[in-house]
Amino acid sequence: MKLFLKLDINVLAKKILEEKLKSFNIRFEIVNASEVLFLENIPTETYHQITALLEEYGFEIIENQKNILVQKIKDAIIEMVFNEEAPNVKSSVYLAEKLDHSYGYLSNIFSEVTYTSIENFIILQKIELTKHLIVNENLSLTEIAFKLNYSSVAHLSTQFKNTTGITPSAFQRIITKRREIATKNIN
Secondary structure: OOOOOOOOHHHHHHHHHHHHHHOOOOOEEEEEOOEEEEOOOOOHHHHHHHHHHHHOOOOOOOOOHHHHHHHHHHHHHHHHHHOOOOOOOOHHHHHHHHHOOOHHHHHHHHHHHHOOOHHHHHHHHHHHHHHHHHHHHOOOHHHHHHHOOOOOHHHHHHHHHHHHOOOHHHHHHHHHHHHHHHHHHHO
């Protein structure tokens, strides 16, 4: 018997953070999956213990200010792309307002640290969401293009192919074929 799972990495990260940090008997607030606010001073030894424990679960403590800002940019982009209630404004306006910096500054820092552009990161996130919608929501490409504010299905298809190497239609066929094989194996 096989069990097929869908994973929400943000929920998982928050749960791990909550469980592990509670064991230190310190007051904290989880701001989001990549930010924790400690509500009291933490002794250096405890800080090192927390760091070591979280590293076992794949968390990396970010201390460089540029890297912190880049992580905030990534979090804001993911929120913008995956949150259906996010305002429908240009990404440059959204990021500048949310992070209280000019878009030019954010763009320069992001490119300097990641060696890619904010625009490319947004495209990657949109393609990830497109794959999720194809696999889990059974939406047409027209519906997905509309939902993700693409000007046309052709534009979405071009970005999808440039990012993944296959067209969205080919991806849909692969998923359908895998489901058929999985169904046959269950029966």
